[in-house]
Amino acid sequence: xxxxxxxxxxxxxxxxxxxxxxFLVVITLLGIIFLLSPAWQMDDSDSMFFxxxxxxxxxxxxxxxxxxxxxxxVYIAVRYYKNIYTDEGYLTNTLPADPxxxxxxxxxxxxxxxxxxxxxxxLSILSLVAANLITMEYATLEDLFIAIPELFGLIADxxxxxxxxxxxxxxxxxxLGSMLNVLIIFSSIALGQLFSKHxxxxxxxxxxxxxxxxxxxxxxxxNLPVVYYSEHLSYHDSEIITRALWSGQMLGxxxxxGLLFFLTEILLRKNLNLE
Amino acid sequence: xxxxxxxxxxxxxxxxxxxxxxxxxxxNLVIPRGKIIGLLGPNGNGKTTLIKMMAGLLxxxxxxxxxxxxxxxxxxxxxxxxxxERTYLQHGTKVCDIIHFFEDFYEDFSTKKARExxxxxxxxxxxxxxxxxxxxxxxxxxILVMSRxxxxxxxxxxxAGVDPAARDYIxxxxxxxxxxxxxILLSTHLITDIENILDEVIFIQNGQVLAQMTVEQIREEHGxxxxxxxxxxxxC
Numbered sequence: 001x002x003x004x005x006x007x008x009x010x011x012x013x014x015x016x017x018x019x020x021x022x023f024l025v026v027i028t029l030l031g032i033i034f035l036l037s038p039a040w041q042m043d044d045s046d047s048m049f050f051x052x053x054x055x056x057x058x059x060x061x062x063x064x065x066x067x068x069x070x071x072x073x074v075y076i077a078v079r080y081y082k083n084i085y086t087d088e089g090y091l092t093n094t095l096p097a098d099p100x101x102x103x104x105x106x107x108x109x110x111x112x113x114x115x116x117x118x119x120x121x122x123l124s125i126l127s128l129v130a131a132n133l134i135t136m137e138y139a140t141l142e143d144l145f146i147a148i149p150e151l152f153g154l155i156a157d158x159x160x161x162x163x164x165x166x167x168x169x170x171x172x173x174x175x176l177g178s179m180l181n182v183l184i185i186f187s188s189i190a191l192g193q194l195f196s197k198h199x200x201x202x203x204x205x206x207x208x209x210x211x212x213x214x215x216x217x218x219x220x221x222x223n224l225p226v227v228y229y230s231e232h233l234s235y236h237d238s239e240i241i242t243r244a245l246w247s248g249q250m251l252g253x254x255x256x257x258g259l260l261f262f263l264t265e266i267l268l269r270k271n272l273n274l275e
Numbered sequence: 276x277x278x279x280x281x282x283x284x285x286x287x288x289x290x291x292x293x294x295x296x297x298x299x300x301x302x303n304l305v306i307p308r309g310k311i312i313g314l315l316g317p318n319g320n321g322k323t324t325l326i327k328m329m330a331g332l333l334x335x336x337x338x339x340x341x342x343x344x345x346x347x348x349x350x351x352x353x354x355x356x357x358x359x360e361r362t363y364l365q366h367g368t369k370v371c372d373i374i375h376f377f378e379d380f381y382e383d384f385s386t387k388k389a390r391e392x393x394x395x396x397x398x399x400x401x402x403x404x405x406x407x408x409x410x411x412x413x414x415x416x417x418i419l420v421m422s423r424x425x426x427x428x429x430x431x432x433x434x435a436g437v438d439p440a441a442r443d444y445i446x447x448x449x450x451x452x453x454x455x456x457x458x459i460l461l462s463t464h465l466i467t468d469i470e471n472i473l474d475e476v477i478f479i480q481n482g483q484v485l486a487q488m489t490v491e492q493i494r495e496e497h498g499x500x501x502x503x504x505x506x507x508x509x510x511c
Binding site: 011089090091095196273 | 330333355
């Protein structure tokens, strides 16, 4: 059943996130082309027009990146709400599927899109920084290809963990972070249903409240190991502190994700009240 | 067949309260197998609330409702074919995609039956729902629901808001796809149109079952049609 739900959630959802991500790719490519073009390399010290144009293009690029990321989140929220709690919910909630399967399917599909968008945003920024470094003649493409693994090696030395482990932890953290973001949205919508009226506004309020609480709890969990280790260790034991921070963050994210999934599922199972 | 297996739905002291409104009030009800039952009552007396609790779309405030002996859940949902009073299909979806969807999720769905009915209605399979008229969309939804071999068909206001010709089509569809081992619970206030196909009626008033009887009983004991009897007992 989960496989079928995943299939249809993917089919019903892929278009808009794919368009947003395509848009991000296009503006990144345009950015790279522009950065590498002679126009960008022109000296703008005497021309206010060139200076303003560069500033505006940079400004719009940042705005588009932020807007793309936010639009994905909003779209996920709207799709989840519509598919479960509005007219479409009359079909979704009468399918012979367990509520946990319905939530898990939407969680996985949404997380994949958040992850893809996140990766694209990071790659977009890195590409433009690289293009700018090349344009400014601070580095060549070859230099960058050498510098990136070196930088990665430095991080690995600092943390004192093998490179592949760091890659695995980073991938796991990114997946976990995406799922946590989605679960904050899903659980807020589920909690909004506890209101007898204005359930969308209720969901929005829950989102803000949850966001604040989760940030606070996450920071607390992040800082506990630091506080503990700082009493026992010196500044030179930074790799232990970094590892403790990672562990704390991941453990916190896993616990919070589990809690929010459980909350979302139980509210769907025990408190469904379609208007 | 003993009485226990003959019961499809059993509600005990079923209650639903919305805020300060008592929609269903300690209702006791039994729906047997093999009947076409009219769920009748004026608007706002708890028909849709009762149906939504059966379908698992509303959580009862108290009391219990069992379908095949189980509370609403995966098992009951795989045996209930439910037509709500609203369109639950995504407007941008093609008719053929919806058929695949039903085929995938419901083991008892007959694609052949659905295609035959859609052909008869001349609904192109590659048409998107948003291109169809409201009446046709409702018919498509009814076809999907009636193409299942479920134990219980719950049809909430299937003939409301459609023209008389469409009503005839809908009633014909219901009857021609009716499996005598199953039951159909048909909620409506357009009694005259459906009275001829009903075996039993359940009258709902103020969230309670006012009466449950066979159509024959009404005709023989009260000498009235269901519509006339309804008008008499619900006279304002």
